[in-house]
Amino acid sequence: MEDKKEYIKKSFPNLFNEIEKDENKIPINSVRSNTDAAEMYASGKLPDVIDYLRRCKDEKEAIEIIDYMEKRGEISDSYAKKLRIQLLQKGLKSFGKKKEEPA
Numbered sequence: 001m002e003d004k005k006e007y008i009k010k011s012f013p014n015l016f017n018e019i020e021k022d023e024n025k026i027p028i029n030s031v032r033s034n035t036d037a038a039e040m041y042a043s044g045k046l047p048d049v050i051d052y053l054r055r056c057k058d059e060k061e062a063i064e065i066i067d068y069m070e071k072r073g074e075i076s077d078s079y080a081k082k083l084r085i086q087l088l089q090k091g092l093k094s095f096g097k098k099k100e101e102p103a
Helices: 002-011 013-020 035-041 049-053 059-071 077-090
Strands: none
Touching: 002 013, 049 059, 049 077, 059 077
8 A cells, every 4th residue: 555655646746745635635524324315405495304413402302303204204214213323323423513593
């Protein structure tokens, strides 16, 4: 692996410097396992379950949101299960940075 890194550094020094700069790195703080839903709500016009989860103050509140949306049929049972697993394994922050309530 080190040989490849050295090769790239020598062959493409400017590209190597761009890649290595910390300021050019974008952290990925959240995960959306349902890509169809992510695409549908990407415009930000309609809030989805992830938007509501990002407003939660704790995991208990997040579980209540998941349960409520599942009960109303706004999310499927399988998607609700995936969200619960993600919440328990990765925590509330895995859904993204906390959103503040709209004014």
